[in-house]
Amino acid sequence: MSAPLSLPTLGYQEGRLLMDERSRTLGVPSVRTISQAYRVRGPLDLALLEQATARLAERHEALRTRFSGPTEQTVHPAAPAGGVRLHTDAVGDEAAAVARVRAEADRPLPADRPERLGVSVVRVADDDHFVVLVFDHLVVDGWARGVLTDELSHLYSALAAGREPRLAEVTYAYRDHVRDQNGLLAGPDGERMMDFWRERLATTGAIPRLDVPRLPPGATPEGGYQARRLPAAAVARIRAFAARERVTLFMLVLCGLYVALREHTGEDDQAVAVNVYNRETADRENLVAPLAELLVVRTDLAGADTFRAALRRVRTASLDAQENGAVPFSELVKAFNPGEYADPDVPIGVVLNMLYAQLHGGGLDLAPAATEPFPLSDEGFRPRSELMLVGEAGADELALTAYYQADRLPAAFVTALLDRLVALLETVVDEPLLPLDGRGV
Incomplete structure (x- = not known):
């Protein structure tokens, strides 16, 4: 397994992290995450969803990044275990399930943990669930949300059908973007x-x-x-x-x-x-x-x-x-x-x-x-x-x-x-x- 990779943060990320610190000081809610929720009716294989989520994090190193401060980030070689949170406390209770969905949609993603995508499942019945995706703006923009929901859909559906998923190779990595962006701003083009x-x-x-x-x-x-x-x-x-x-x-x-x-x-x-x-x-x-x-x-x-x-x-x-x-x-x-x-x-x-x-992608399809x-x-x-x-x-x-x-x-x-x-x-x-x-x- 490769070692963690240290990188400087992007200017955008530094500003977001400093704003987070000030928000906590002022007691102002953070606006660093955005969430999507889906109702899933029919068979949902939680083990396959966990596997698909892990493959997604393996494929995109930005999802395995943690931030130790406004100016430093680390890409980890593997995502933390337990990438899907299952909640069963609302079984049979629609109102309680919806309340849990909204609570999961508002949950923070701590910057110092290498988890920039949160996936939660709220069970209503054996064949009725909610799936909540929480994206961290530190590494995920609006376009990337569409990429991730499309790819998670493909990974899960392929695994459920017993096929090996086929996704286009990521030829330009997150680390490449960080280095190129910081290099551009430090050079003559940035000054111009x-x-x-x-x-x-x-x-x-x-x-x-x-x-x-x-x-x-x-x-x-x-x-x-x-x-x-x-x-x-x-x-x-x-x-x-x-x-x-x-x-x-x-x-x-x-x-x-x-x-x-x-x-x-x-x-x-x-x-x-x-x-x-x-x-x-x-x-x-x-x-x-x-x-x-x-x-x-x-x-x-x-x-x-x-x-x-x-x-x-x-x-x-x-x-x-x-x-x-x-x-x-x-x-x-x-x-x-x-x-x-x-x-x-x-x-x-x-x-x-x-x-x-x-640009949106088709949304989640399990x-x-x-x-x-x-x-x-x-x-x-x-x-x-x-x-x-x-x-x-x-x-x-x-x-x-x-x-x-x-x-x-x-x-x-x-x-x-x-x-x-x-x-x-x-x-x-x-x-x-x-x-x-x-x-x-």
Whole structure:
């Protein structure tokens, strides 16, 4: 068996770990994990699920990583035994089972233990179970969650059918990513990128702000949730318009968001943090690592008199930011907002996260049993940003969901912003030259 491998942490991981330490000091809940739950009806072989989970950890060394501090991590040669936790205290009691599922979804994954994926099973009956997956953001981003659920499904189903699993080889390892990322930032390319961000963010800081009236301080922290879904006919027109304008759907939604924010704030110069996947090459497709990052896109709409003119500026600003996007957001905050670095109580103003159906994977499938997602409520979720807009795009659908800090932002503002964004997207596809004077579009 090989020896443990010591590595430096990534800048993103250092910021997360320091934020964790401060959260514990302040008594603030950690936001380092994200969970998914599934209802499994039919035969579930716990020994095979344990075996599949162990093979997954053997395949992806990020899942066997422990963190001994903000600047050091160790990849262990094997995952700890007992990778699947079985709970039988809720047998025959649906309400107790659901309560246990929610408790398991909230359980922490200690950083100093080499276990970055938690798997729990809650038994309701011999042929009825819940399976809860808990992913650690230190090594697992949104794309990697899809990779892991797809591969766990394949491993389990193949073993259940008596076949040897066949998965594409991982040709670019977690250790390669850590070394390459740290080497890039320490070299001339990293310095060139920092020069770009110094010019772009030195006067404003790296943390996008939201300049709207707040609710009075002192309210209990809680999350709010609003959603809009555009009809298929509108989505087809929106996609066709984006193709004609040579922009992505993301750029189009971002431009609509900028225009709506400008109308509500009166500010031409807007900045939004957007989630990017950083999976441009084939060897990164099945890599489990925190490649996703927040990318600050700052755009000044002063003098942009039509939506088309604004869209061109957003396209340029987005491409420029992406070209220099290898610098982690946490490093930008450390450089330009040092007093707020790793502070869990300093929110980002607005975050845009565009999710595409082809990135998600199919979810967990423990064939031959029937597996379906079990919702963990969105309505109580309080994002770290004051407003997080999630766009979920399929071939013929576009859903826009706003998660927000309901103790800080008025619900009426979020309602008006979402309604205006939808109206913009539905209107400008036919009349992109309408003026942007106030509410001219």
